[in-house]
Amino acid sequence: MYVAVRGGEDAIxxxxxxxxxxxxxxTPQNIQLxxxxxxxxxxxxxxxxxxxxxxxxxxxxxxxxGDLYEAVLLLRAYRSTQPRIAYAAPATADKVLTxxxxxxxxxxxxxxxxxxxxxxxxxxxxRLDILDGLAEDNEATAPQAELPAPSTxxxxxxxxxxxxxxxxxxxxxxxxxxIPDVTTDAVLFPAPRAHRLQAxxxxxxxxxxxxxxxSMRGYGLIHPTVNELRLGYAEVELKHPVTxxxxxxxxxxxxxAEVISSGGDSGKAGYQLGFAATLGWNEVxxxxxxxxxxxxxxxxxxxxxxxxxxxxxxxxxESSGFCIxxxxxxxxxxxxxxxxxxxxxxxxxxxxxxxxQELETIRQVQP
Amino acid sequence: xxxxxxxxxxxxxxxxxxDAYAKRELRRRMLKAIAIPGYQVPxxxxxxxxxxxxxxxxxxxxxxxxxxxxxxxxIDQGADDSVNAANLRRFxxxxxxxxxxxxxxxxxxxxSRHRIPEEIMQEGQALVLQVxxxxxxxxxxxxxxxxHQLHADSDYGQMWLLLYEQLVRxxxxxxxxxYPSLVNGRYIISPSPIPRWDxxxxxxxxxxxxxxxxxxxxxxxxxxxxxxxxxxxSDVPFQxxxxxxxxxxxxxxxxxxxNELPQEDGTSQYELSDSGxxxxxxxxxxxxxxxxxxxxxxxxxxxxxxxxxxTL
Numbered sequence: 001m002y003v004a005v006r007g008g009e010d011a012i013x014x015x016x017x018x019x020x021x022x023x024x025x026x027t028p029q030n031i032q033l034x035x036x037x038x039x040x041x042x043x044x045x046x047x048x049x050x051x052x053x054x055x056x057x058x059x060x061x062x063x064x065x066g067d068l069y070e071a072v073l074l075l076r077a078y079r080s081t082q083p084r085i086a087y088a089a090p091a092t093a094d095k096v097l098t099x100x101x102x103x104x105x106x107x108x109x110x111x112x113x114x115x116x117x118x119x120x121x122x123x124x125x126x127r128l129d130i131l132d133g134l135a136e137d138n139e140a141t142a143p144q145a146e147l148p149a150p151s152t153x154x155x156x157x158x159x160x161x162x163x164x165x166x167x168x169x170x171x172x173x174x175x176x177x178x179i180p181d182v183t184t185d186a187v188l189f190p191a192p193r194a195h196r197l198q199a200x201x202x203x204x205x206x207x208x209x210x211x212x213x214x215s216m217r218g219y220g221l222i223h224p225t226v227n228e229l230r231l232g233y234a235e236v237e238l239k240h241p242v243t244x245x246x247x248x249x250x251x252x253x254x255x256x257a258e259v260i261s262s263g264g265d266s267g268k269a270g271y272q273l274g275f276a277a278t279l280g281w282n283e284v285x286x287x288x289x290x291x292x293x294x295x296x297x298x299x300x301x302x303x304x305x306x307x308x309x310x311x312x313x314x315x316x317x318e319s320s321g322f323c324i325x326x327x328x329x330x331x332x333x334x335x336x337x338x339x340x341x342x343x344x345x346x347x348x349x350x351x352x353x354x355x356x357q358e359l360e361t362i363r364q365v366q367p
Numbered sequence: 368x369x370x371x372x373x374x375x376x377x378x379x380x381x382x383x384x385x386d387a388y389a390k391r392e393l394r395r396r397m398l399k400a401i402a403i404p405g406y407q408v409p410x411x412x413x414x415x416x417x418x419x420x421x422x423x424x425x426x427x428x429x430x431x432x433x434x435x436x437x438x439x440x441x442i443d444q445g446a447d448d449s450v451n452a453a454n455l456r457r458f459x460x461x462x463x464x465x466x467x468x469x470x471x472x473x474x475x476x477x478x479s480r481h482r483i484p485e486e487i488m489q490e491g492q493a494l495v496l497q498v499x500x501x502x503x504x505x506x507x508x509x510x511x512x513x514x515h516q517l518h519a520d521s522d523y524g525q526m527w528l529l530l531y532e533q534l535v536r537x538x539x540x541x542x543x544x545x546y547p548s549l550v551n552g553r554y555i556i557s558p559s560p561i562p563r564w565d566x567x568x569x570x571x572x573x574x575x576x577x578x579x580x581x582x583x584x585x586x587x588x589x590x591x592x593x594x595x596x597x598x599x600x601s602d603v604p605f606q607x608x609x610x611x612x613x614x615x616x617x618x619x620x621x622x623x624x625x626n627e628l629p630q631e632d633g634t635s636q637y638e639l640s641d642s643g644x645x646x647x648x649x650x651x652x653x654x655x656x657x658x659x660x661x662x663x664x665x666x667x668x669x670x671x672x673x674x675x676x677x678t679l
Contacts, residue, residue, distance in 0.1 A: 008453030076414035081386055184388075186409030187584060189512045308511060318582045321419025322499070328421065328451055332444045332481045332640060335627060336562040337543030339608040344537045347676065 023065035034058040043253060043280025044068070048316045049075030050183070050202045052252045052279045069320035076317050080183070087176035089246065091234035093155040096254060098232040103156045105227050105260060111153035116231060156228040157258060157273060165271050166260075189308045196296065196307060200289040201278040204316035211304055211314065212288025215295050219302045224259035224291040227273065231255045231281045252279060257286035261294060272297065383430040384462045389413045393431035393586075397577060400588035405550030407501050407518070412584040422455055422480055424581030425497035429459060429478045432493065437465040440474035445482040445624065445640035452480070469643040472655050481544070483565040485623045485644045485657045487666065488574035490591065496559040498580040501587065503547040503557035523555055530598060538676050540605065548597045550589055555598070564607045564624045567670055568658050569595040604672035611663065613637040618648040622663035 024030060035042065035058035042057045049057065049072045056075060064070035100116025103109045129135040160166045180192040182199050191199075200208065216224065233251040240247055256277035262270070274294025276286045295305035303309060313319060381387065389411070396410045415423045415430075433439065439459055443452035447469040455478065456467055468474050471484040478495040488494060504514040507525040517523070526547055533541050540546075545560035548569065558566055559578055569576060569589050579586040589595055599605040613625045616636045623644065625637040639645040647654045658666050665671045 008448040008450045009457060012450050012454050012457075073414065073418060074416075077416040080389070080413040080415070081380060081384065083386065183413075184392075184411045186411055188409060312511075317414060318419045321421060321423075322582055323420075324418060325420035325499070328480075329444050329449065330481075331626060332562055332624075333544040333560045336560075336564075336608055338627075339563075339610075340539075340541040340543050343539055343606075343609065344541060347538055 019065075024062070026062055031055075031058045031062045034061055039253075040281065044205055044282055044285075045071050045075065047278040047280040047282050047285070048072045048202055048204060049079065050198075050279065051075045051079040069316060072316050073321070086238050086241075088249070089237040089239075091237075091254065093228075093230060093256065094152055094158075096230065096232035096234050096256075097151045097251070098153050098230055100231040101153050101228065103226065103228050105156070105225050109156050109228075110159055111150065114149065114153065153230075157260075160227075160260075160271065166273060167270070187311070189311075191307055191311065196293070196311065197276065199311045199315070200276045200293065202316075203285070203289060203314040204319060205282060205285040207314035207316065207319060208285050208288045208292065208310075211310055212291045215291050215302070215305055216288075220291070220295050220305060221298055221301065222261040222291070222294055224261060224274065224287070224294065226287060227258040227260040229255075229257045229283060229287065231283070253281055254279060255281045255283065255286055257283070257290045259287065259290045259294060380462065382463065383433055383459075384415065385413060385427065385430050389427075390431040393427055396586055397428065397431070397588065400577070400586055401575070401590045403554075404590055404593050405554030405556045405587055407554075407556075407585040407587045409585055412581050415581075417455070417458060419582045420499065421451060422478070422497040422581075424579035424583075424586065425478050425480070425495045426455060426458070427581055428495045428577050428579045428586065429476060430462065432476055432495075433459060433463045433465050435464045437463070438473055438475045439465045439467050440469060440471065440477045440643065441467075441479070442477070442482060442484070442641075442643070443480040445484070445626075446642040447646075448642060469646055471641075471643055481560055481562075482624070482640060483561055483568045483658075485639075485641045485659070486655050487658055488568075488572065490573045492574040494574055494576045496561065496576060496578045498557070498559040498578045498585075499582070500545075501557060501578065501580040501583050501585040503545075503555045505557075518554060521553065526555060526598060530600065534600070534603060534677055538678075539674075540599070540603070546597050546605070548595050550595050551593050554587075556587055556589075558595075562608055562624060563597070563605070564610075564659075566595070566597050566605075567607070567665055567667070569593075570667060570670060571595075603675050603677050606674050607671065610637075615639045615645070618645055620648065620661070622659050622661055623657065 035054050038061070041061065042054050045057045045061060045068065046052050046054065049060070053075070056078065057071070060071040060074040063074060098114065100118060101114045103113065127137070130137055157166055161168055180194040182195045185195070187195060214220070215222070232254060234254045235248040236250050236252060237246055238249050239245070254277060256275070259274045260271050261274070272294060274290040274292070274297070276289035276293055278286060292305060292310050295301045296307045296310060383390070392411060396408045400406065400408045412424070413427060415426055417423055417426060429439070439456065440447065441452045441456040441459065443449035446452060459465060460467055471477065471486045471488065474492060476493050476495065477484070477488070478497070480497045483494065502511065502514050504517055504526065507529060508514050508517070530540055533539070542563070544562045545557050546563045546566050547555050548558055548566055550556050556578070558569060571592050571594065572589065573591055575591055576589040577586065578588065597605040608624070610625050612621070614621050615623070615625060615638050617638055620639065624640045626640050628636045628638060630636055644654060656666070660666070
């Protein structure tokens with residue numbers, strides 16, 4: 001076997017070694033520490049990587065020195081080769097083991113508001129005393145309740161449906177193999193709802209936030225009210241391949257958000273819902289994503305809130321990859337464009353005479 | 368005999384990385400693309416262990432075609448030793464065990480970013496072009512669904528208008544690379560961003576060209592011996608880059624696509640963009656026929672015409 005030129009190959013290998021030399025050491029202990037200490041970071045990476053594997057997410061973070069987009073790409077590239085061996089039963093809100101569930105639409109809701117674990121009402125003060133070794137992280141843990149809280153709660157939207165405020169759900173039985181899958185189907189628009197929700201579940205938190213925030217700030221048609229926000233654990237319920245018995249293969253952290261708004265431009269009376277869910281707990285992404293879901297349902301959303309726009313531009317692997325590809329040499333295309341610019345200049349200005357007036361900027365359509 | 372003796376050796380990844388289902392999908396899409404020259408076929412596009420936008424579209428095509436007996440050449444901007452080309456080549460051979468070459472004529476599979484080599488490619492060879500943006504209509508509509516409809520209707524009026532406006536403003540076409548071209552008289556394609564110098568090489572070529580955009584999830588093809596014409600008005604012909612008089616500083620050749628190297632004294636030097644071709648010239652001086660001869664004449668006589676400056 002004979003091998004092509006090696007100059008570039010040595011360079012890229014050395015560059016990678018340099019990168020790793022500047023990052024922390026990869027040891028099983030360090031990776032385990034990341035997994036224990038940074039659950040919300042893991043959730044973000046697993047959600048966007050669309051692979052629920054805390055150990056692998058911690059490894060990906062360690063391997064990339066915490067570069068989130070690189071970590072997500074590592075998980076995605078690993079995931080894309082894995083066979084799909086089974087389909088879990090749908091996890092519905094009323095069956096999710098819920099630790100936090102709030103509604104901004106009502107003072108109280110059936111089952112009650114459950115604040116759960118949150119930093120929402122914390123004072124965002126840096127614990128400099130811990131940094132200086134003057135104190136230990138021994139803040140009192142919350143006192144145990146006399147009675148354990150229920151593990152499941154009804155969905156707020158079910159109450160609204162019973163009141164006729166929301167249209168009933170048309171639940172249709174579908175073979176899970178037939179559910180459109182954004183990772184293995186070609187994407188066309190208008191996209192099947194499954195594609196849209198899968199894309200939002202995998203979407204870049206920052207990207208979804210930027211577009212969702214634009215809607216909330218006034219570019220959208222709606223004011224989202226958080227109907228329900230829920231964090232919990234879903235059972236991964238499978239059927240045993242031999243006995244056919246249902247069993248739980250484990251639990252995954254999931255979160256979901258529903259925003260509600262009246263009418264929109266659909267012309268229908270009553271309320272409409274926007275929905276988003278993802279692996280891991282990621283509240284800010286889901287409130288933005290469910291707002292975008294509702295925006296996309298409008299007949300004429302803002303151009304930045306159409307399905308095509310949102311789905312294309314919030315894809316973390318694609319958007320980050322394309323952005324950093326501009327680091328690659330582009331001197332052939334640049335030479336081609338310079339040729340056109342020179343021709344125009346020589347057509348309008350002869351010889352060495354500098355242009356007497358500014359030439360109208362030549363706008364080229366493509367790179 | 369133990370179980371371990373019977374078991375297959377452990378393999379962390381499938382042959383050529385992608386699983387069989389993904390390869391099957393790609394191959395089917397390629398067949399469709401070849402059957403409908405120039406038509407953009409949507410595909411699922413798997414994530415690869417290479418950043419998106421760095422050639423993952425071309426790479427998926429290459430990985431679904433490559434075999435241990437393949438001879439692969441990878442170039443970026445014409446160069447075999449460019450860091451990105453080196454990285455892709457390293458990945459393809461690592462995952463497939465294929466051989467590699469810098470010789471255009473020896474390659475069975477040639478993956479390229481932004482260039483078609485200078486030597487005339489032959490029957491049986493496949494050229495895989497990495498495409499950032501497959502949509503030639505992007506400049507007139509950024510909406511993919513609308514563009515799809517325009518293609519379906521052969522509604523290319525806005526593209527002609529764009530060219531006409533360029534003539535009115537600048538008295539010439541000012542498109543740089545990726546010059547929109549009509550394939551088989553039916554679909555307009557964006558010929559990746561190859562320079563205009565390379566666009567005519569697609570016309571009635573002996574080799575197969577596959578163009579694939581991983582991020583945008585579209586692939587299209589120019590089958591062998593297919594008409595490809597750049598968009599041009601009959602009285603204002605399309606022009607390739609004017610590099611007359613540019614002499615390669617290492618090989619002394621002219622009338623091949625050159626890189627311009629700015630010098631400190633304000634002048635420029637030039638070197639061949641096609642590094643495999645330069646290597647041959649330096650080593651043995653023997654090359655096979657190039658698309659453009661030493662006088663700059665294109666091998667399909669009459670295809671390229673002298674420039675016309677319209678008076679408007």
